[in-house]
Amino acid sequence: MLLRGVTRTRARRLVAAGAALGGAGIVAAYAVLVLSTINAPPPAGLSGSGGAGLPSARRTAAPSNQVACAGSFAPSATFGPGPEGQWVVAGNGTGGFVGYRAAEILAFEFVRAPNDAVGRTTVVSGQLTIEGSRLTHAEVSAQIDALQSDVDIRDSHISEFLGLRSHPTATFTLGSPIELGTPAKGVVVDVTGTGQLSMIGTTHDVTFPLQARWNGDSIEVAGALPVKRSDFGMDIPQLLGFRVAEEITLELSLLFVRPGQPGCAAPAASAPPGPGGSPAPSPSIGIPPAVTLDRLPAGWGELAFMGLVGEPGPGPLPAELFLLRAGDAAPRQITETALLEDEPAWSFDGRRLAFTGYPNEQPPRLFVAGADGSNPEQLVSGSLRTPAWSPDGRSVLAIPGEDINTGIFRIDVAAGTSTNVVQAAGVEDTPAFSPDGRTIAFSLLPTGGNDEDIYLADADGGNIRRLTTDPAYEYQPRWSPDGRTIAFVRGGDLWLMRADGSGAARLTSGLTVDSPTWSPDGKHLAFVISGTGSMNEGPQRRSLWFIDADGTHLRNMSFDLYQVAHPAWRPG
Incomplete structure (x- = not known):
């Protein structure tokens, strides 16, 4: 069984394996289809609607030292209590996204992937003008050369054959006013926008069905527009025997705020300096300003992570484990075997390192090594993966490497035996023991469901209870060292909440966070970016990212590796 939480590294391996199987590999090719679309987020929608929506402007307000709102209206305008006047897309990556949703089909078998391929960009600008009860002007532009899905091969293929470097922008311009009726705060309005859609050198008249809601300090807009690829000259050749359906869906979910108001901050010349680094904006489109670290700051301990070595070619890249210590400018490779080593996990005393080994074209296995x-x-x-230690070091939690329908296993380290302690179908990603050893946190996507949430269970696997209920995917729970806080990923953003699920607060926006890990003192978190395309090119793909637990001081550190993944901070 293939998982939503499977790393992009494994996705590349399976794509390569499927290609090697040729015509005899229909089953393997379908498995690749499953893997390459299983991360698909829900369709675009307003916040609270069950789709991929946005929180309110006050919750997504940009810090005053970060990028400005995307729009050209002067921030000196005065606005009344109603929605009349000017609005711009919120800045700092908080303004939402524009993207596509498309079916991928096994070319010669007409077998469709169970989920759509979804690519999105958060590099969006736009403006609205409301006069009385009518929307009289609207224009939205999206940087489509920054589109990213969860498979980098797909993204580079689309970019190359659509010529996105030559046509980097798509624009929708409203052609005629829209009657909105009497404004009412918090009420969803269904409207239809008729206008011109321009992309890849072609312009067509379109009718865009939309939903909108005025929240007082913001306006949310979401919608989906089916189009035919051929109408816009989107000739996308087959990739490894897969083709894209003729009809695709363009979708958007945008947050508009007042120019100069919260969520629409003034730009700053550069990010403030942090320890061991110099102020420098991140080099990739769509990445908020961050300090680039020259070396891991003093007092920050040690991290283990997976690194892909070399450059793409025939066959999978070697995946090895690396260590980065405080004061180091480069990591040190600590494994070199025929396995593809991944998903390192430190014991609570920091003396042992568990990890997953992926033999070539065989199920994964768990290993334990010295520090x-x-x-x-x-x-x-047996086949198990994503290890996580118990505080006493006597056992390790893991999930099946092939079948997610059996739950979480607890391995007795001394005896080398395993027990199915959490019996729940659909457990995904790394489970985690609380520091006191009494509770297990994990994410669960129930069979047939479309809402992955975080759950807790007692250490013996009993008393399973749901901790989060947001419509967005929530996964990768990580306990803080004191056990009072859980870091997790919600819809690609890094969030924190209390151990009882209350007080959720977002730390990042637009970064597509993966694999967060706490520093031993609980003051910082490290993570990687799991996005692709321009969101994960060059330094982004090769970087560890860091942010303080209060949401300040975003930093990154790049290495001479093709890609890094699954960081794990060594306990102090």
Whole structure:
């Protein structure tokens, strides 16, 4: 069984394996289709509607030292209590997204992937003007050369054959006013926008069905427009035997705020300097300003992570484990085997390192090694992955490497035996013990469901209870060292909440966070960016990212590796 939480590294391996199987590999090719679309987010929608929506402007207000709102209206305008006047797309990556949703089909078998391929960009600008009860002007532009899905091969293929470097922008311009009726705060309005859609050198008249809601300090707009690829000259050749359906859906979910108001901050010349680094904006489109670290700051301990070595070519890249210590400018490789090593996990005393080994074209296995990667030994027979230690070091949690329908297993380290402790179909990603060893946190996507949430269970696997209920995917729960806070990913953003699920607060926006890990003192979190396309090119793909637990001081550090993944901070 293939998982939503499977790393992009594994996705590349399976794509390569499927290509090698040729015509005899229909089953494997379908598995690749499943994997390449299983991360698909829900359709665009307003916040609270069950789709991929946005929180209110006050919750997404940009810090005053970050980028300005995307629009050209002067911030000196005065606005009344109603929605009349000018609005611009919120800045700092908080303004939402524009993207596509498309079916991928096994070309010669007419087998459609169970989920759509979805690509999005948060590099969006736009403006609205409301006069009385009518929307009289609207224009939205999206940087489509920054589109990213969850598979980088797909993104580079689309960019190349659509010529997005030559046609980097798509624009919708309203052609005639829209009657909105009497404004009422918090009420969803269904409207139809008729105008011109321009992309890839072609312009067509379109009728865009939309939903909108005025929240007082913001306006949310969401919608989906089916189009035919051929109408816009989107000739996308087959990729490894897969083709894109003729009809695709363009979708958007945008947050508009008042020029110069919260969520529409003034730009700053540069980010403030942080420890061990110099102020420098991140080099990729769509990345908020961040300090680039020259070395891991003093007092920050040590991190383990997976690194892909070399450059793409025939066959999978070597995946090895690396260590980065405080004061180091470059990580040190600690494994070099025929396995593809991934998903490192430190014991609570920091003396041992568990990890997943992926033999070539075989199910994954769990291993335990010394803190320096020495003397690796297989932990238990059978296919398991994503290890997580118990505080006493006597056991390790893991999930099945092939079948997610059996839940979470607990491995006795000394005996080398495993027990199915959490019996729940659809457990995904790394489970995690609380620091006191009494509770297990994990994410669960119930069979047939479309809402992955975070759950808790007692250490013996009983008393399973749901902790989060947001419509967005919520996964990768990570306990703070004191056990009072849980870091997790919601819809690609990094969030924190209390251990009881209350007080959720967002730390990042627009970064597509993956694999957060706490520093031993609980003051910082490290993570990687799991996005693709221009969101994950060059330094972004090769970087560890850091942010303070209060949401300030975004930093990154790049290495001479093709890609890094699954950081794990060594306990102090």
